[in-house]
Amino acid sequence: MSIKTKLSRWLSGEVDIWTKMGSMQDERGGNQTEATHIQPALADRELRLFRRIYPVAAVILCLVFSFVLILTVSNLPRYGMAEDPVNNEVAARYLSQGVQDTGAVNAVAGMISNYRGFDTLGEAHVLFTGVAAVMILLEEALTERQRRRERREEALCDLSKDSITHGIVRILVPCILIFGLYVILNGHLSPGGGFSGGSILGAGLILHALGFGFENTERLVNERVYGAVKVTALLLYALMMLYFIFMGANALNAHIPLGTPGAILSAGLILPINIVVGMEVACTMYGLYSLFQRGRI
Secondary structure (H helix, E strand, O other), X not given: OOHHHHHHHHHOOOOOHHHHHHHHHHXXXXXXXXXXXXOHHHHHHHHHHHHHHHHHHHHHXXXXXXXXXXXXXXXXXXXXXXXXXXXXXXXXXXHHHHHHHHOOOOHHHHHHHHHOHHHHHHHHHHHHXXXXXXXXXXXXXXXXXXXXXXXXXXXXXXXXXXXXXXXXXXXHHHHHHHHHHHHHHOOOOOOOOHHHHHHHHHHHHHHHHHHHOHHHHOOOOOHHHHHHXXXXXXXXXXXXXXHHHHOOOOHHHOOOOOOOOOOOOOOOOHHHHHHHHHHHHHHHHHXXXXXXXXXXX
16 A cells, blocks of 8 residues: 555545554454454554654654754844834834835734735634644544434534524624624725634624524535635635745735725735635634534534
C-alpha cells in the first residue's frame, strides 16, 4: 500500500494508527481482531521507525522555528525608542493619509485590509486550517442506525418545538442576518468589516439552527455549500493578495480606482476583501458549532 493511499485512508477516518497498532499487538498475543493487510514483521519495523523518526523530526522542527523567531526578534528595533518608525511614522501615516491612500473612511478597515492586508490573509488561513483540522478529527461517516439514534437524541433537546424559542428566533434571525450584511458592506465606511460582520452572520446561522432545527438550516448551509463558500472565499482573497504582490507587494500602488471616500463603492478592493473575509468567518463559526454539536456539517 502506497504512502498516498495510507494518508488518504487516515484522513478519511478509515484507519487510525494507534488503533491499528493495538490491533497488531492483540493479534500477536492471540486475540482475534480485525484483519490487517500489513504483515506483523513489516508493521513492527514501521512502528519502530516511526517512534525513532517522530521525536527527532519534532525536535528539529521546533529548533528551526525557534531559530527563525529568535533571528526575527533580534533584528527588530528596541521597544519604546522614540526614533523607531513604529512610534513616529506608521501611526501618523495611518491617521493623516489613510483616506488618501486607501479611500476608506474607516481608518481601521484601511489598515487591516490595505496597509496590513497580508496579515489579514494569514488570519483567514488560520481560520481555514483550524476548521480543516477539526473536520479531520471529528467528522465521520455515520451509519443509518447511528443517524436514527442521533435524531432521537436531538429530539430530546429540540428547542425548535418550543413555541417561545421558535417565535423569538423567527423575529431575531432576519434582523441579525441583515445587520451582519450591513456591517460587512459598510466596513470601509463605519466601524465593522469582514470579521465582525462574519461573526454576526455566524451567530445568526447558529441561532437559526437552534430555533428551526439543523435539518431546516441545512437547506441553506449544508456540507456542499459550506465547502464551496469557504474555499472560494479564501481563494479569491489569495488572488487579490497575489495581485498586490504582482504590483510590487504594495496595495497602495495597485492602480485600482479608490472612488469617492464615503460612497458605498469606494476604497478599492477593501469592500471585496470584507465580503470574502465575512463569508470565511461566518462559515467557520457555524461549521465549528455544527461539528461539535452533531459531529458533522
